[in-house]
Amino acid sequence: METKKNKEPELIADRQALLRTFITPEREEARATLLKYMEQVLFGLHDFLIQHVGITQEKSLMELSVYFQDSNISKNPEKKLADVIKDLIDDIAPHAVNVASPYFIGHMTSAIPFFMVHLKTIVAALNQNVVKLETSKVVSVVEKQVLAKIHKLVYRKPEEFYEEHIQNTYTTLGAFVEGGTSANLTALWVARNIVFAPKGDFLGIESEGLQAAYKAYGVERCVVLVSRRGHYSLRKAGGLLGIGNQNIIPINVDAKHRIDLECLSQTIKDIKKEGKTKIIAVIGIAGTTETGTVDPLEKMAEICSENGIHFHVDAAFGGPVLMSDKYKNLLAGIELADSVAIDGHKQFYMPMSCGMVYFKSPTIMDAIEYHANYVIRPGSVDLGSKTFSGSREANSLILDSALKIMGSNGYALLINHGIELARRFADEINKRTMFQLVTTPMLNILTYRVCPPEYMKDLSSGEPENKRSTNKKLNEINRDVQRIQREAGKSFVSRTLLFEGNNSEDRVVVLRCVIMNPLTDMKIIKEILDEQEAIYKDIVFEQENS
Template sequence: MAFPPKILEKALYLTIRKGIPITLGIKSDRRSVFFRGEGNAAKWGGYERTSRFFGLHIKGKGSMDRTSEAKRRELVANRETLKRIFIMREDDSAKATLLKYMEQIFFGLQDFLKDHVGITEERSLREMASRFQNSLISEQPEKKLAEVITELVEDIAPHAVNVASPYFVGHMTSAMPFFMVHLAAFVAALNQNVVKLETSKIVSIVEKQLLAKIHRMIYQQDDAFYSRHIQSVDTSLGGFTEDGTLANMTALWVARNSILNQTEGFAGVEQEGMFAAYQALGIERMVVLVSQLGHYSLRKAAGLLGLGNKNVIGLPIDANNRVDVDALARAVKEISADPKTRIMAVVGIAGATETGSVDPLPRIAEICAEHNIHFHADAAWGGPTLFSEKYKHLLEGIDLADSVTIDGHKQFYMPMTCGMVYFKNPWAMDAIAYHSTYIARPGSVDLGIKSLAGSRASTSLILDSALKVMGVKGYGILVEHGIGLAKQFAKEIRAREHFELVTPPELNILTYRYVPARLQERLKNAEPKEAVRINQCLNALNIVLQRDQREAGKSFVSRTTFRRPPEQGGDVVVLRTVLMNPMTRLRILKEILDEQEQICQTKLGKAFGAIC
């Protein structure tokens, strides 16, 4: 009888963190874990996880370095003091003060990043949470700005995550070009609201030009097309959003409204709602098709748009982690034969979050065109691959998509957050147009007419400026570094005795896991039930390995779980690396593997041997 995965994970955790040497046994209820030599049995959940802190009743004294009552009494809020904290164009003193504080922030953070070589320091979340238990806002000002900045630099930054470290290779966040900080400060100081022309003016015009530039990178239309639409008040080539989630939602929103649009006796889904729309079309549901590696934002969008997230149908993937196009074709044929169901969209992935894989976009486009289905390409991660002459062929067929999502804060290396959505048809976004009496009036050029956001910062200025500084060539070099490094890392993993490469890289993401050499041959020849048991043990091992390495604070890889049926060995927990930091080198990745080997062989080996 196999041990439940959670019990295996807990057993390893207790051995390492609590120092309890154990040999496992379980009762028929599959819940009781026995610790031989301890003289008692402990139920799952009987011990706390020290890494969890949410929901705990923690006693604390408040925030770090709280200002004394005496000093706080000296600070008073009145019109004169408030006037001094606003930027006044005619006040040279205010300009000097602003410069002083900007230097304090920039230089302080620069020193922090230089000195803070690890990923995060060892202070636990529980300990930090205990210091932030104050729920009261002080009546009068509590601190001077200089003190607040000092607190941010000295008390907050050191306890944040150093995502700029070349050893931070676990998520889609990385070091930024230094000028991004200056551009972000400019955008904050300008404080434009781009949804309406009255609060943005030229910024909206610049944004429309930028949308045309990236639209052209994707769709490669001719000069006449862009001359007509680049500054058109009637059409839209796309739009900026807060992130990729909202970009995906916007694309599906357009797809839904285009199907459930106004017809005789029906004013459209935006006015009458989903129930009336389904009645008007004589259907009972709408579905979205995507591979099982589809981003969870698609389920969020389905929930918000009234489809219900269970109607995002995950399709099987092939050996290369791409959607099985034969399964897609069968699903489209079967669903299309059901008069009560409509396919709202098919989503092709151009850079899966977990594996970096790219779906066969040309074949998906062919299936969608045959059945008149909206084809959306989620290129939130992989979109900038188009900048690389060497690798842009990996996104072949993206120009056939009806809509495309790309994120700015991923491989455009922008600060958080920036998403974009593009449409092949310049009139597509008419399906989501909204008007008001005070902004976004009919006939106006306000960008907010065809946008979910009611307010939005001018982050497009950051990307527009970055493209001028970096150029196609500069971004292409970054893309090629990441993909090339991923190939080198895959080769290194294959060469190591105790590691298994699970998903080879197509772009710059790969997954692997620690598998002791003695188990590799057993797993290869195991019957399904035995393979499930071995994988459960390996899952527990890799979960604790990833957690232990993260808490050590020197380096970071993430982890995910690939869902597989029992006949294929069951679920598999893998370690995941995202190689986008241009400062990350193969030498650093070898150090990360060395650290993982050391953790497993010196800290986990004995416990793992007792369990498996």
């Protein structure tokens, strides 16, 4: 990698150059470079990524960072467009990560259909700002329509409901936000404001803040209850909303990593008995980040309804499973949630970044409504009145177009492939003596670890001390295998640390796979496992015994 300095005469920033730069590629050369790469990006995305992205030998971030030490903005233009594009393709792309590779099965960020790049380009070209009607016009009503489509996918309300609300300027079925983190935050923001709504002289928590709210309601703290597998974004929301992140209370999980319902009920009972704590929300997870587990949503909804608690479902990952007739029952009960978070950039295969939050009640978002004199006036279609972001891009155009191009059956093919391949992957692990399946996939995420037969024997000896020290050794082995495979650059699985059951002392390093790429198949999965076996036998085992 090199930092190319311009060898041509110094470029000047004058009005003539500015107008040229603003309106059209400066020269024929720039135009030719643009066309060359854009043609590849738009019509040969797959080959383009293989050819240009993530193809270099591993260079550490430390080595790369040497090239990025200059904090000065040059007074005059440094480079022409053609040179900048060349630099991006030649110097940056090879050191980026080819998340589109079918061998990249470690994260929820994966390949996207090529047409998403076309749609994103058009959205950028239109540059609509959906915060207000005056900068988006028809896009605002498209957005309301898309919100209704996904709301219907989740809540399945009768037709009359959608006729009433789809373009109603006083009601809101949900909002497009930045991602799952912002979707969860928005849902909890609404839930917090409903719990501490205005009463008597108290103007509500949004106006008067936490201290006045606690005083008005006679409480000392408030909490959110979620399984131990909850995403860390919920703790961020706890901090931002003033609840305190330690009041995002982790509830134990059962052997299948689902929330323990008895423990949840008992915690609610204890909190109610104590009398000084308000429960802002209980959160069910439809696709936990680490294990892809779906909580028992129906039962959780029942518990919340009996206790008058806001029930939020974090379906940032799992939400689009609803597109699959074959597997949507895995999310049964999601329609009972008061709010639901879904990411567009995960299993709707949209480009970064897009999140959404939906609410059962079309008026509940009034609890976070803001107005200003110059925009988002009461009763307008200005969508920014009920989102915490102000200006934002028209992601709804991308999702709407993708839904038209794919249809729910098209998305179902992707979803079914992920779930079914993950199951076959699990079977393959069970067949191999070098591995141990740690979590059986409910959706398309599974975890396992390298666990050679001699270690397996130690684990099943039943001695807790023995087991703990074996796990410690296995943790080292799996850390090494994952790192060496990543650095080799052909395949990628991620790793995480799971507690065995609910005991924080028994931590197990696991290899984690998320199957999203439709080009990933059993042949590739077997190759990935073979490579891990070889890394263990040829490198890790050798190092241990040298």
